[in-house]
Amino acid sequence: xxxxxxxxxxxxxxxxxxxxxxxxxxxxxxxxxxxxxxxxxxxxxxxxxxxxxxxxxxxxxxxxxxxxxxxxxxxxxxxxxxxxxxxxxxxxxxxxxxxxxxxxxxxxxxx
Amino acid sequence: xxxxxxxxxxxxxxxxxxxxxxxxxxxxxxxxxxxxxxxxxxxxxxxxxxxxxxxxxxxxxxxxxxxxxxxxxxxxxxxxxxxxxxxxxxxxxxxxxxxxxxxxxxxxxxxxxxx
Numbered sequence: 001x002x003x004x005x006x007x008x009x010x011x012x013x014x015x016x017x018x019x020x021x022x023x024x025x026x027x028x029x030x031x032x033x034x035x036x037x038x039x040x041x042x043x044x045x046x047x048x049x050x051x052x053x054x055x056x057x058x059x060x061x062x063x064x065x066x067x068x069x070x071x072x073x074x075x076x077x078x079x080x081x082x083x084x085x086x087x088x089x090x091x092x093x094x095x096x097x098x099x100x101x102x103x104x105x106x107x108x109x110x111x
Numbered sequence: 112x113x114x115x116x117x118x119x120x121x122x123x124x125x126x127x128x129x130x131x132x133x134x135x136x137x138x139x140x141x142x143x144x145x146x147x148x149x150x151x152x153x154x155x156x157x158x159x160x161x162x163x164x165x166x167x168x169x170x171x172x173x174x175x176x177x178x179x180x181x182x183x184x185x186x187x188x189x190x191x192x193x194x195x196x197x198x199x200x201x202x203x204x205x206x207x208x209x210x211x212x213x214x215x216x217x218x219x220x221x222x223x224x225x226x
Contacts, residue, residue: 032212036154043115043202043217044154051212089154095212097167099144101154 002027004092006102014110019077021105023090026071030092033066033073034099038087047088048075080109113137115218117203123224124193132188132221134203143186144204144215145178147171154202160186161208193225 003026013019025033031052036044050057050064050073057064061080066073073092077084090102116135124130136143145157158168160178177189186205190197200222204215 034214036217043219046214046216049214091154093212097142097159098156098169099215100156103153 002030002092002098002100004090004100004102006090006105008105009103010106010108012108012110013080015080015082017080019075019080019084019107019109021075021088021090021107022072023074023092023102024070024072025092025100027092027094027100028071029094030071031095032093033064034091034093035062035064035075036089036091036101038089038104040086044089077107080107082109082111085109115203115205115216117201117218117221119221120219121222121224123226126195126225127192130190130193130223132190132201132203132223134186134188134218135184136186136203136205137207137216138184140205140207140216142166142206142208142213142215143178143180144206145188146202146204146217147199148202148220149199157188190223193223195225198223198225 006023034049037047038044061078063076087104089104091099093099118133143160148154156169158172159166175191179187200220202220203218206213206215
């Protein structure tokens with residue numbers, strides 16, 4: 001069945017450094033890849049998404065890249081701040097019905 | 112900014128009891144979803160709902176689960192006879208689905224504890 005693998009499970013960086021989270025997906029029909037940030041006790045919040053017809057997308061300090069051939073996509077956070085500390089989930093969807101989530105990456109940004 | 116709301120925030124129930132979790136999706140959205148997250152684990156898709164019927168469901172969504180849109184604003188998840196393993200955080204989400212690739216917006220969740 002569909003699967004999304006996410007690495008690393010935990011990531012600790014110093015404030016100001018960059019953080020990179022990587023995901024791979026199994027269903028080649030996947031064409032929409034959202035990223036969610038989940039803070040303690042809250043629901044996942046969409047932070048950025050990318051569609052399969054685009055290779056890269058950037059929004060201020062956050063960027064996503066997509067390699068459809070390799071079925072890889074990544075989240076890049078630059079100039080990390082303590083408030084970036086949270087659990088980040090990648091996800092893949094074939095068009096809106098069923099979204100498959102990765103296992104999550106717990107990001108710690110040390111001040 | 113419009114947001115998805117869910118009630119109750121916490122629910123404690125005895126095994127075998129029925130529970131109903133409620134959600135109010137974003138008002139102009141057309142697709143509705145339920146997900147669950149067991150403590151410390153990934154978010155798992157349960158079901159999607161459009162035009163008053165289920166459009167897709169996962170293997171988790173068995174006969175003990177049902178969804179309903181009883182009126183123009185609420186979207187509910189019913190678990191008929193709860194089991195210990197149903198203890199989890201349940202998230203409702205909605206999307207506009209105007210292009211088939213719309214983001215889903217999640218509510219704050221209901222924490223269900225089955226004793």
